[in-house]
Amino acid sequence: MLSFLTARQTGLDDPVRLRRAESTRRVLSLELNHDRDVERIHGNGVNCIDIEVIEGRYMLSGGSDGVIVIYDLENCSKKSHYTCKAVCTVGRSNCHVHKFSVETVQWYPYDTGIFVSSSFDKSMKVWDTETLKPADVFEFDGNVYCHHMSPIARKHNLIAVGTKDPKVQLCDLKSGSRIHILQGHRGEILSVQWSPRYEHILATASADGRVRMWDVRRAAGSLFTLDQYNGDKSKASSEAVNTAHNGRVNGLRFTDDGLYLLTTGTDDRMRLWNSATGHNTLVNYGKVVNESRKGVKFTVSRGCSPEFAFVPCGSSVTVYSLYTGKLVTTLRGHYNNVDCCEFHPDYQELYSGGKDCNILAWVPVLRQPDVEDEGKRGGDQAAVNPAFEDAWSSDED
């Protein structure tokens, strides 16, 4: 650390380098922190969470009972212990609340005044954060599995919506209408994702095992389909041609730079693709247990030198090194299946929500002061909390 600092001071290093090294270190030391709590509002499982990118202060969460909660993540109390308060809630008493499970929530990328939620009640609502009333409601024919707004788009205001219908819908926030349909999939659309690099590039994942890349300016068909065998037909059986996974593809995520695309499928595999060419990079992540029938909301770190992927896996969150596929660690804290996780890029914190109604904050452990020796540290810790003391009774001598 000190060497990084001196190198930075003397100007030997790029400023990014120090930042990257430190954030990587912090990500590696993530753990369930005693000092950080998230208020328990949800009475049912938490399906999705989203952290806004403008301030990095507010977090949206959607529950499987239709409740949407906005949390304030910022600790202004200047104490180490902090419970993230719920700022406002779209509860069951709200007349506009989603009837069924909220599957996706997303902040409007440029303003926290708007957020969008989609639900199994076949609707997608655009909310006004101030009044907590829907500014617009899009109705669909089937359950809405996912939607996504482009985080960088300046020339369009499109929301891609994946429903039970194999056609991907494009809704325009400007006109408040469904303007476009992307045809090509043969199964329900479980995940959609805009590229963070090119505002017109969209990736969609479907239950038919295929992942298609689209340019929304060219509606005739998809750009290409990701093929797990990279076009090597001899390896693929006839029905597995041009498929990304052998099961349903239920998770999609671009890396922060948009160069790579990460997909998960119910064949318990995770694959990393070159998003420009559609090439399978053949990184082996091992078995990533995935039994979800819905979309899986996993996330990728931002600003670390080797990037990490955080994938919900059973009742734990597994952390993989993105480019090597190495399992870095497993974050165990939930008591039931984890449904979603979200990475906070500014503080390198991870928030995960699961079926046990909890939203857990995984916070980097602060670096211990180096000067103090081992023995004193132990004593210190015990002094901090008497519960950490050993309580051997004397008769065991």
Added chain:
Amino acid sequence: MDQEMRDKLSELVEELTTSGEPQLNQAKMKEVKKICKLSNDYIDHFYHLVMTQLNQDHAEVRFSAFQMAAELFSRSHHFRALLVTNLQEFLELTVETDVEQPLPPPKEVARKLKTQAIQTVQAWQTTYGEAYKKLALGYHFLKQVKKVDFQDVEARTLAERRRREEKQQRLERIYKGKLEKAKQEMEEMASEIEDSLTEMNNCMTLIMPDTFNFFSQELTAVSETSTEVSLQDTDVCDEQPCCSKDLNKEGGRMAGATKGDEEEEDSSAESDTEEGVDKDVFIRSSGLMSHTYRLDLKVSSDLNVKETEENEAVVNTMRDLHRLISSRYLPAIQSWIQVFTKVGVEEQLMRRATDLKKSLEMVLRKHDELHIDYKARQRRVLKAGEEDDDDFEEVPEKEGYEPHIPEHLRAEYGLDPISSPSTSVAELKPSKPVERPIAPPMPSTLGRLKSRRYEEELDPTCAAATLRILKEKVATATCTSVSGGSPEPATSCSSEQTEEKEKAPVVSFGLDLYYWGEEQPTAGKIIKNISQHQFWVPHEVEEEVENEELSAQMKSRYITFAGRFQPVEHKCKAPLPNGSLCERQDRVKCPFHGLIIPRDEIGRPVNPEDAARLEKEEYKRREEQPDWRDPELMREIEAATGEDLGSSKTYGKGKKAGKGKGKKRKHPNLTDLKQTANTSRSRLEKKVFNKSSMKRIAAVMNKMDTRKHEKFANQFNYALK
């Protein structure tokens, strides 16, 4: 870390968890703690051991492991940290948080484990919840998601509670229905009951007056008799003691030997006379024996009401009412009260029911006190029966012969009274040629009757005449058919030979008897036709051939002598495995224990050579394995039933014991999970789903099935295939 200590720790954990006891062995646990205290490495090891034991599919093992974990949890921070990081798994294994991973059997222990685990988690939460975040999370998870009510001692989950509530509601509904029914019934029956109560009371008051005086007298009498009353002699001056007593009294003063007689009657008087001498003068003058007398009046203490003609109607009503009350009203009220107490109704209803019951019971008691004599009524019933008999008399008299006449009607029919009906039947049977002395000595007073009967006999329409004819017939038949009957009746005419007659055996009639005492010239002779031709007959016509055999047959008689049956006196007496002796009474050989040999009272052979032979046989039998004890089959049966049939024993020389069964169970203290419950269902299953029977049934059904599809199944030559 010391390898030795480590091994010891593993051993201790293994022993503690497989003990199968509800409480941990404190001494061993202390040792475990001592080892764990040494270093965190041991705690690590201990943690892994406990987790492996917790993963075992046996509730007892899990329970013990859980207890150990709880012990160490309160001791070591390191262990707490380890356990809390893996609290999910721990809860899954102990609190059953995962529905797909239920706790293993045995059930009671599993329930106990769950309850205790929940309580422990709560205790942990209160003490360590602040410090260990995951513990708090786990606690909240249990509380909020699994809806475990920590206040509930039984630690039931929400579903269980709901089920319980539903059951309660159902029961309540049923009770409510019952209550309504009982209420309605009571409404309907109350007036009825009250009516019958008043009726009963009225009946009693009606009966009472004529017995009331007696009743009051009796009461005073009872009070008198119950206490010993010393009477002044003036009170009883009218009593006259007999002179013998007087004598005795004087004698009693002289000699105490004679007192004995007196003491029986009057002991207190005796002592009195001896005490006061001056009083004796008075006694003597008055002629009394003593100043005190005990008067014993024997009056039957219970009231008796006899049924008479006057009170008959009343008593009858009372009787009916009594029956009605005891058989109908009382049980009904009883059931209402039961329902009321179960449901818990308003007091008024309950009181009414109990009042009704009380009054009914009182009436019954009163009725019992009356001791009404119902005998008269029973007699009346009999009388009615007699009246029925009278009805029968009106049936027109039957003419001619009547085989069986009841004894008491014989006089009417003009027949002799006979000793027993059986003889009369025998006598009247004409087919039986036994002649017996029928006429018993007739009393002289019946002489007139006899003459009248003679007259009757002349009348052919009377039964007596028929009987006479029959008698005559029989007599002539027995006298004439001497040769046709058995020897006994043949000789019956001559009374002198009765003694010989008795000795002579009774044999069946045969050819030899037919020709008895006659020389048969043709006996055994056969006319033999030489020519077999039908028409052509040779000149010398008949040739008689004497057949020895045939002639002998004419004269001889075969008598098979089977001997007499002699019951077997001895018993087999071979010792049985249950300690008793074989009770079989075979003549020569017992089917189970071979030749019957003399044995003593404990079943040992008396003769030494017998003993030696038996021993040899026994040895031989042991040596060779009986073929029905196929070891494979036995092992299968043992596996199915869980009983030891002894298949592991080696019988033959070359046979080896079964590999699985020979080994002793690893942890004998734990409850055996594989042991199937011995329920009626399992027993039936064993029978029904038996491999061989299943096979058999399948074969039969297959056969039937193929039959169905054959073309000519109904033709015998195809069907036979």
